[in-house]
Amino acid sequence: MTYCVGMVTDKGLVLMSDTRTNSGVDNVSVFRKMFRWEVPGERIVALMTAGNLATTQAVVSQLEERTKVPDERHNSVLEAPTMFQVASEIGRLLRATIAERQNANGQRGQGRFTASIIVAGQIRGMEPRLFMIYPEGNFIEAGLDTPFFQIGETKYGRPIILRGYDRQMSMEDAVKLLMVSFDSTLKANLSVGLPLDLLVIARDGFAATHERRIGHEDPYFQAISSSWGDALRNAFHSLPDYSFYHERSDSVAQGSEAEH
Template sequence: MTYCVGLLLDAGMVLLSDTRTNAGLDNIAIYRKMFVFEDPGERIVTIMTAGSLSVTQTTIARLQEAASHTEPDGPPSVLNVPTMLQVAELVGRELSEVSADVRSKMERNAQSATATMIVAGQRKGGDMRMFLIYPEGNFIEATADTPFLQIGEHKYGKPILDRVVTPRLTLADAQKVVLLSMDSTLRSNLSVGMPLDLLVIEKDACRASYSRRIEANDSGFAAMSSAWSDALRRSFAEIAL
């Protein structure tokens, strides 16, 4: 399983994903689940994936192949369609086609495969936008009322997002809240695991402003996790019954 979260804020976007994939307790591996398509200063599109690896890897491979064509008459890609809405539609079509193809093959063996994706980005002169793409290719969009999207094992990390995240949140605080959201998930679900991939995109930069891989032995993340646990215990003790 996995956990990915994206925030759409006035100041920019913050995205975080884990990298654990498991097919049983004795078959655990690390796979990147955050993919960045970038024409620095002109456009950035980030895709995070959750679900069947056979679906997500095939979909990302097709999107990467299309994006590698730079000729004017090349195929539509996330780097050349005119708007972020059309990027979402393109990713949705590709995910739907791959999902249907893989599903038809696996159903013969009484198995199923499904996947979801978060697509976030901005083109020069356009607005920042963030979409959650469903296996059927349809999608919903982050808004000022709900400025975050999650995929995968989202329930453990959602409470802090509900309480803290507003569009006015700073990018520094946004990094802190997604990391604490991930920490809550890591503590409650063994199917989500380190390392983590963190990406920050400042508004109108149209490029990655900051990216970082956080390994299992990262001292800063460990200190944040410990401080959060201590703060929760203190708050619990201070509340009167």
């Protein structure tokens, strides 16, 4: 399984992904799920992948045209004039790759090669944009009502983002929010695991503003995990107490009023 999040704020884009892939509890590996390409001062494009690993790697390879000899290679995401066309090209490649693999494996292969992709970036003269591409190749774009996308194991980390997100938040707070979301997911699901990849793209920067890999011994992530656990316990104990006695007394009182 996978967990990837792409978030858009007024100040730019923040992306985070895990790196765990597994085919059962005894076959766990680490593979990068975040990729980026940039032309400094002109554009930056990043994507994160979830689903069948061979399928997503094939899509990334086709984007980079690795099948050609070196002198003939070109990266299609660096040539498209808009981010919409970047998303369209990636969607087309994803749909074609899935269809090709399913056809090669017959009817029994259908559904085995599904994948989804988050695409983010900015081209000079245009706004930062964020898209989620479905296995069918169609996609949706983030906006004011839907400012972030998740793919993979989404349910454990989603409530954290919904409660904490603010479009005007700083990039540092956005990173902190995603770390809490990932910590909650890691605690709840063993199919999502460290290390994590983080990428921050500031508005009009056209380059990676901040990029790092967060491993098991990362002191900041450990502090986030420990502090968040303590904060949850403190918040729980600060809630109004529930009493069986009060509930019984209220029921008796209501019953007496009904008799009268």
